[in-house]
Amino acid sequence: MTRLELQAIDKFYFRNPESSFCFFIPEFGQFRGMVAERSICMTPQRLAFVMLPGESAKLVPSAEYVRLLQVSIGVEFLLKEASMHGSPFVSLMSLNELIPGHEQLILACALHLFKFSLAVDISPERVLQPLEASIISLLAALLGSSSEVLQPVESDTTSHSSYVQMALTYMEDNLAKEICLSDLCKVCCVSSRTLQVAFKTVMNRTPLQVLHELRLTQLRGLLLQGLEVGRACESVGLLHSGRISANYKRMFGELPRHTRSHRVLTIEPVGLV
Template identity: 55%
Template sequence: MKLEVDQCLSAWIASIDPRFQSEVDDTSLEVTGSEYLGTNLSIVKVSCKGSVKSILARNPQDLFSFGISDVGLFRGMAGNREIFSNPQRLAFILLPGESIKLAPAAEFFSGYIFHIKSEYLLSESIEHGTQLPSLLTLHDAIPGHEQLVLACANQLLKFFALGDEVGSLRVLQPLEESIVSLLATLISVEPDVLVSGKQAQSQPSYVQIALSYMENNISENITLSDLCIACSVSGRTLQVAFQAVMSRTPLQVLQELRLNRLRDKIINGMDISSACEEVGLQHSGRISAKYKQLFGELPRNTRSRRTRS
């Protein structure tokens, strides 16, 4: 099928997948493709023809994604990792929330993009016996397995296009499970668990990613699972990192962050109920008590002092 670029949220990376947000600096690009939408896995095969300087995309916060090149060459960056495509080889992986920038070296290129819920993939890896799984390890683990992944992917794309429900039960689900199971078994333990010297280097980065996620989503309901997905680490690893860096748990830090933002908003003139809503808190006696414990006064006292001044 032919797709208009202005209907696409990305060329090649996600041209027919609305879960990506991206920008293309040349709307003359012609994009064609097909897709498979499964229970836990989705696949997009995209071909692009035309002149384009660069392609930008951001991975959603809940997905692990990777691309395998088919035809054509490109360079770029995925997260902080340099990438260079080779036909039938892994081109990139994208952790949840990471950005990618591609610079095509040819006017025609194509490839496959795979999306899977990061929380599900991590849980499957744990089921396979990896207690501290790291999605980043797939960057080095997938190479060498591309042909098996592509063989399953092509069958999934083919049968999905036929719309055969019986075939879906008989063929699609086992093929999808083959890819998911392969990825789950390829995931390794986190490098910082193996090398204590690297642990100290990795922990601050996990904390910083989690803090950025808290800041950007402070009005939303944030769970420990959300933070683990954002950091692409297990709950235990994130807990250990926060204890090592901040001597508190992630959720304790989140509450303190919200209370600090609440205080800022009250000082700047916002009423207490509205300020609580904007920072993801419910105006209650318990929150007022936590506020007093942290700042030595109740929210209404902060409000009164601000009004008098």
């Protein structure tokens, strides 16, 4: 577990080792950015983002000072523990959707780990190991149940469609803002599991995947109107980056700058004297 302190910086890049899974919970300050192909936002005391082995992140702080905790765990060890709590076929990425709602326990353990790791007069067996075991046990239990989280369950199809529509309306009205899964759950007044099932049933994608696609679609509309790429990205809550350009090309078959360059130009008629 590591505490990161970022002060007076515009951008921060880093890469997660191939052998570890990690996640971040902020203590102070806010930022936004990209982790692999996923847009992320950071609010204190809530899960900021999850990083799979080998993934890179680009963070842009929106405050002069940002402090966050990084919790890293060996992949093989975590998956082995998870298999003891449920299905052996688990996805680390599912933790991105499962951790919300459990941050306070993880944060409390992480803060105590950081505090006691600096002390020289404590017994690791009595303090550190139980705290580490609490975090591992929680994550393993979440992963062990993850095979059920995104499986459609028998429910009212009308309710599913209603939740999806409410979430989509909120997304469309707030594209330029930071939107997290918990924000969508509050709007729909449902749990993260219920909302995940609704989106999986109706759209066969997660809410955050749909949000990203919606932002790219809106981005294309602005580019066709002639808006500069950077400003267009900002207007829909995206950071202009190579990753965004790659996602855009995968979805529309061309780069954002090409969409803008061949936009239809309207020529105003000139009156004759």
